[in-house]
Amino acid sequence: MEDLRNADLLLADARALLAEHASVRAQAAHALDALRRDVARAGLESVPVSRLKDVTGGRLRISTLEKAGFGTVRQVLDATPYELQSLPGIGARTAGQIHAAARQIEQAAAEAASLRLDVDRPDHHTTELVVCLHRLVVAGPDLPRALEAAGDLAERLAPLLAQARPARSRLRMMFTLPARRRRAREAVEEIEALLDGAAATRLLLAQVTADLLRPPARDFEAWADFESRSPEYFALLAELAGEPLGTGQGLLPDDLAAKVAAQPLDDTHRRVSLRGYQAFGARFSLAQERVIIGDEMGLGKSIEAIAALAHLQASGDTHFLVVCPASVLINWVREIGSRSTLRAYPLHGPDRPAARREWLRDGGVAVATLDGLHRLGDLAAVELGMLVVDEAHYVKNPETRRSRAVAAWCGRTRRVLFLTGTPMENRVEEFRTLISYLRPDLAAELRSSDVVAGARAFRKAVAPVYLRRNQQDVLAELPERVEADEWVEFSGADFAVYREAVAEGNFMAMRRAAYAEPATSAKLKRLLELVEDAAANGLKVVVFSYFRAVLAAVGAALDGRAHGPLSGDVPAERRQQLVDEFSAAAGHAVLLSQVQAGGVGLNLQAASVVILCEPQVKPSMETQAVGRAHRMGQVRRVQVHRLLTVDSVDQRMLDILRRKSRLFDAYARRSDLAESSGEAMDVSEQTLARLVIEEEQRRLLPGGS
Template identity: 45%
Template sequence: MNKTEREQIRRLVADFKQWGQRAADVQAWHHTVKDAASSGERNLRSRSVEIIRAGQAAWRVVPLQMNDTGIVMRLWERANLPVTTAGDRALLRLLTEDVPRAIAEVGPLLSVRRFFTGSARKQSADAAGESLRRHHLAVTGADGPTRLEQLGFFTAPVDPARLGFDALLDPALRFDLISRRTGPEPEILDRSVFEGLSEALAAIAKVVASEASYRSAARDAGEKVRHAEVQRLLQEMPVDALKAATRDRLRLGALSQAGIGTVQEVLNWGWSLQTLPGVGETSARHMLGAAQTLWQTTYDEMPVRIDINSRRPETTHLLRRLAEWDSCRQTRGASADLERAAELAPLRTAVRGETRHLLVIPTRTLAAAGLVESIQIVKRRAELLGASSASGPKGVGSDPWDDFLTRPADYFAMLSELGFITEDENAVHGDLPEEIIKAVRDQALSGEHLTASLRGYQSFAARFALVQRKVIIGDEMGLGKTIEALAVLAHLRSRGETHFLVVCPAAVVTNWVREVSSKSKLRAHRVHGPERDRAARTWVRDGGVAVTTYETLAWWEPALKELPDLACTVVDEAHYIKNPQALRTIRTNDLIARSDRAILLTGTPLENRVDEFRNLASYVRPDLTVDATDLSPRTFRRQIAPAYLRRNQEDVLTELPELVEVEEWLPMSAADTARYRAAVGRGNFMEMRQAAMLQGPRSEKVQRLIEIVREAEENQRRVIVFSHFREVLDMVARSLPGPVFGPLTGSVPASQRQQMVDRFSLARHGAVLVAQIVAGGVGLNIQSASVVVICEPQLKPTTEAQAIARAHRMGQVQSVQVHRLLSEDSVDQRIVELLAGKKRLFDDFARVSDMADSTPEAVDLSEAELVREVVAAERQRLAERASVEA
């Protein structure tokens, strides 16, 4: 290599050293930017919290502080690093790895050491020099130096003043919490959205904790009642029961000789049993084990009962603890809101004073708006709790039994909340398929505008209505369908809805207005009667719950059609619209169709024909198909399940007192017989049904009724007397000795019916409410009565069931006695036979039953057919008797 060649190599080496340094700087800069961005990602990830809903992560939330803008800058820098191609990476590797090795090898030829270098080293250096020439030519030919400069600068200008937290939402930043996800878009929440959330969560936690002691005291009192009842039962259980528990492997002669006669006495003796003659340690252990097994079995099956006829000290103590808990707790009706507070609990420590924004990243199908809604609910609940702050129990009277008898349903709801009244989970679900049950369980239910406690089955019904949007709730009478519907309206109000409408019979308008006002924070408007015009205008302007009647719809229909947003229509006693041709059905169905949601309430969804119930279902779900060729009960319930929920009293009200039904067959007096024969002769069916009641004191039925009322007074009970006929009611009112209220008939103005019931409920024992079975058997709640008398059998099975359910319903604390007054050898016998057949049909289709031994029409008769058949039969029977007597 001559001098010229050496100078050329030196120039190449100088270029490569400059380029190599630049390449090393570029690589270091890229690594630094990436490392800083990754460190920022780890920082944000470590501060993030998961919000869980329904057992699954719903959102990941990252609190952002002001100095986190630096992290955003690092992520922006990483996103705007020049992208290195394969050629770029080859260039950098050449300049930082390959070329330095070649420079080291060519070094001996560029200094005086070349005179002392062996031929092999010279040969290697010559090859390295040639390699440098080729590399230099390639780098310059590809404009490598310019590319090096480009790799050392961001691809876009940096403006920190304009780089805010919103940049985190840019997919180009490749923030790992956002880039590796699918579903709804993440959002940045301003501090104004969550301002005060930590304080709200702390306030709710404090209130819940303060109530815990009262709740715990109530639970302890309930356990004492349970233990005392178990002890009383075991005190009456003979020791022979120990044999059953051990499959007759115990010899109990020694116990009898020692005077130990009950299982409780065995427990009282304990290990002292082994001191008895003939009882060793092993026998004592077996006896005690069997006794303890019986105790545990009895305890597990023992509900907490409140018996007003046996006011034991431990039960009185329980009622007082329940009253104290109820008076101090501020979270009544807020269970759904407390669920939201529990969900947001991780944010309580994550959100600090320096937090300015929240990055919300949905992890499922729930958008960030759902989290914002939860935050608002929790903040509002904290405000409500602060406004109603209480330092302790208030208003607990000297005798808690008085308060219990005034509102027993509230006490039973508290016992249910404490777990002392259990519900059959399958019964709560009715006949719903599993996919609907799952959706209902996942549905939230806000209690912000509800002031009453809900039983578990009631909460399920409300959530079912929310999930399915338009439904029939056919819960058996007495289960609280009104509060179930109110819970739906209250939930919708918390979601911003404003206008709700209740359509009901005139007899229950007052009751609906009362329920709305006493059990919710919604405003009720009575759009019925002389003030209907003013109430309607106020409702349209301000919103709330308008309560109107089927008849009033004819007047109001034009104005309602102009209302753009009707959030929910509730149709009470919905069997009133079973006839699709009736005008009230057409008007009501139009409202159902225009409402976002609709709830049809009826305890009697099926009266005579399944076709009528199919009509109701078509109003809420016209898309459902009911196969008319296979109308077995099982098929019918399966097809109607998406729109229909029904539960029975005996399935969900385990605390309901006994229902005792007695058919009292009475002979007819001479006066009764004469009047009955005359009615048969005239072929007057309705007169035949009344004949045995219209003779006053000369009537056997009236005499028996007077005895029933006297017995009720002695037993401290009140009585309801039902009849279909106004003339019978007037006769009863004149014939009874004690305080009589009524007759409550269809002619009594709706506003006065509840007042009549209220006066009756406050009257002394032995008081009687006389009511037409159609007017008094619908809508009204008359738990103050525990004796029901039905003067004559009715033509529909549901008519009597409705009437009985006015008294035998949630909140009733006494056993309910039902007396059916029936005349021997009369039209009553034929009607009872028909009634039994219809009731069986109702049970098959409307209840949970697998019986399918008939089609819907198998035992159905029209009233005209019934009249002809019964009158003809009675004429023939009386004629045959007359001929025999002659």
């Protein structure tokens, strides 16, 4: 029968895909094991040979090894059995026990090893792993769906075809017992029903299998692809390494974490693989329904939100709304389109009315700005599957129009997801305001004693509504960040301008005085040296300053060779275009940006050198700016250079800001130990300016106060 022959072919296609995928994964796993052993062996160079006694419960006598000069476990692993047996008192059995104990330590170290794929220092095993992962990445986002379909077909078709075997021949059916004939006919009917909707599945299996069967990429091709889309490689690597779902559960109690882990997450409409911590974040938003995800910059909060929207779409919801600052609206539209099958409608600009009508009619994700949300009109008839508010700390003041608009939408929407990397940058009371939009009951229950007791007690109290993870907790593969304070002295001309600004009590003029005379500016000279060094190494640079005048001076000094600047008056579409041009530039390039413009919503991981022209009043502003480069997708070590002038406003600011930063870390970043009140976290710009001006006037002006 033709149906049975078609079923044979379909089963063969499914098994071929499963077998080829298993083969590629096995090759990748082998390369991963080899790389882990390399990392482990390097680490064992510092592990003393005495640790062998811990593994064997003290049964091994290692004094002979130590006397023979074996100081580390690595040296034992590198020695041959013959070399060990040649030592006095060590026979073949003891040598075997020593080697077994050393290998046990090596295995434990390999399992715990943090892997970093360094694009600038590719070795043999790292390259082998990247080439293997490349075959899985190029199979595309349809690979998980194809594997699920293939597994389902293999599980269902194999027994059905076995039951239908007598039906392949009329003669065989004649000599088959009645009960067996009946089962064969029933199996044929089930196979026919299964084949009715299998055309698209067969095409999917064929396409994905063909992708997997491509010859391995050449080394440089695989590394180039890795550099362009490293998050996909690291997601596969985490899956291959067995990253558990609960990775990055933050400070959630175990019972809540278990509830989140049990929450289903449908990937039918998702076109991106998730890291374990990202899947956990998406599940958290679905399980708790009204939450804040406060993951640190660069961990992919938008992907977690899109994963939740895709799940809800598969569950039958049709309309969703994302609200964000205007600067990131285009980025959201692009992310939704590339990470899911959902359609995004930007409700902004002259096409807003048409996009609104189309969204209302067809469903999908409407993307509106925070300041334009109140102009959406009466949409009470629309039942939102979820409301997502990005950069939610912008609505921490309940008196603003944008906050009132968000609060109104929260009031009529069942599921609400707030995203913010810095929810507690100032007063804990403002964070309580964010919670009040989502869970007024919980906000009312928060006690001042929770704050006074420290960060851990406070985070435990808000656990039902708040999840935060940090880079060092969940992105072990992220390249290191090297920070350097570049101290310089005022030139004579710049100091004269600075002294005049101090006398006038002009805080902003004091902050930019080091660039007043570009021809002699020591800061500008050091900046150019850093840029030239980056150019010699083919590295991309992003230069941040609060002041447009400073960026103009830098741009002029670079003779127009810089992209940008990104500033508040540059439309969101143009900002993204500038970032795209900077990222696409071959080799070295420089991007200029105001810290308040480039620090929000833009992905700058093409840059591995960050230069900050002056310290910022808010530590979080600098953290956000640096986080745009040092984030998921970064494949190079990030160098952060802060340009600072000795005996100046810079030095005075840092003393105050470091104290503020420590408090912020305690409450919002690390959630370790904090002994201070949340109210002490606020150092306003006005207070900071007054303190610095008074200090500098006392220091520089005779009789100054």
